[in-house]
Amino acid sequence: MNHLYLHCRPGFEKECAAEITDLANATGFFGYSKAEPGTALVTYVTHEPEGAYQLIRELDFASLIFTRQWFAGQAVALPDPKDRLTPLLAEVEKLPSCADWWSETLDTNEGKSLSALSKKFSRPFAQGLKARSLLRASSPLRLHLLFLSGAEALVGVSPVANSARWAMGIPRLRQPSQAPSRATLKLEEAWHHFIPAVEWEERLAGGMRGIDLGAAPGGWTWQLVNRGMFVDAVDNGPMAESLMETGQVKHHVVDGFVYQPKKPVDWLVCDIADKPARVAQMIGERAVQGQFREAVFNLKLPMKQRYAEVVKLRQRLQELFAENELNVQLAFRQLYHDREEITGHIRVTG
Structure with a gap:
């Protein structure tokens, strides 16, 4: 298997390709990327x-x-629309055994149009895997099947412990009816991505204190309140009345870059639409000042050189923390609910 397939957000194929090429080279693997704009692959x-x-x-x-999401595998031609099963199972037999399998599509209109075929094919494919004993419960791998068209599919494997927890890397989150904006799902998804489920009760505990910079109308504040936290919501704009009625929120009518807390908090979250360098620097300085233990923040990316900008900002933060001898866990991810942005996470460890 010399083909690695990577799902990404449509329109960010160039950034995904540049990143995997850099990381592969740094790990000692050499090759090349193929990416067509708008394909999400x-x-x-x-x-x-x-x-x-x-x-x-x-x-x-x-x-x-x-x-x-990613998987290593190969493309399979399906010349006979009446028998797609035989060539697909033949290709699966060449792969290592897997514990289970996922049927996926690309996150594009064309990909979604193949969801009916994918669903219809799932049952016979599952029966074929069972009949040929191609699944093994103890395997650390997962099998992926992705239709590119009715005449071509991709099959491959990924390590369960070293891949996304959701098919295509898309979490199935429901919009809370009580939340004042859809932006609330960005923070929830960030927690799912950056915090192991077994640590939620400890790291997202009731009674904690949080700060939400750029809070109005309160989509991210709602997530903190829903976890039982007390929140300083910072924004010149109005907050949702329902949040203020909880008694867990204090609204500070001031610019998020200007506000300074009186005491350190457990969580700082920030979804301010400003230059990414300015936001990153502000969050980094607040970490150095000891204002929080963990933070989730969004960085709005420029129209061009998006990957280069992310690399530069990450390096600046790493240098800032090193200069101040601050031990942190720093990570970034373009989440499903992000658009022209990425989400960062900082956890101060010492």
Whole structure:
């Protein structure tokens, strides 16, 4: 397997391709990326015959910013619309055994149009896997099946422990009816991505204190309140009355860049629409000043050189923390609910 397939947000294929190429080279793998704009898919081809399979086990999936999901495999031609099963199962037999399998589509209109075919094909494919004993419960791998069209599909594998927890990397989150804006899902998804589920009760506990910079109308504040936290909501704009009625929110009518808390808090969240360098610097300085233990923040990306900008901002933050001898866990990800932005997470560890 020398093909690595990566799901990404439509329109960010260039950034996804640049990132996987850089990381592969740094890990000692060499190849090239193929990415067509608007397809939500990047293919990285390694020069080694089994390079993609080795790469997907050695690279840390959590370190990727623009990749939603990945798997190593091959494209399969399906010339006979009456028998797509035979060539697909023949290709699966060449792959390592997997514990389970996912049927996926690309996050495009064309990809979504194939969802009916994908669903219809799921049952016979599952029966074929069982009949040929191609699944093994103890395997650390997962099988992926992705239709590119009625005449072509991709099949491959990913390590369950080193890939996204959701098919195509898209979490199935419901918009809370009580939340004052759809932006609330960005913070919820960030927690799902950056915090292991077994640590939620400890790191997102009731009674904690939080700050929401750029809070109005309160989509992110709602998530903090819903976890039982007390929140300083900072914004010149109005907050949702329903949040103010909880008694857990204090509204500070002031610019988020100007506001300074009287005491350190457990959580700082920030969704201010401003230059990414300015926001990143502000969050970094607040970390150095000891204002929070953990933070989630969004960085609005420029129209051009988006990947280069992310690399530059990450390096600046790393240098700032090193200069101040601050130990932190720093990570970035373009979440499903992000648009022209990425989400950052900081956890101060010492």
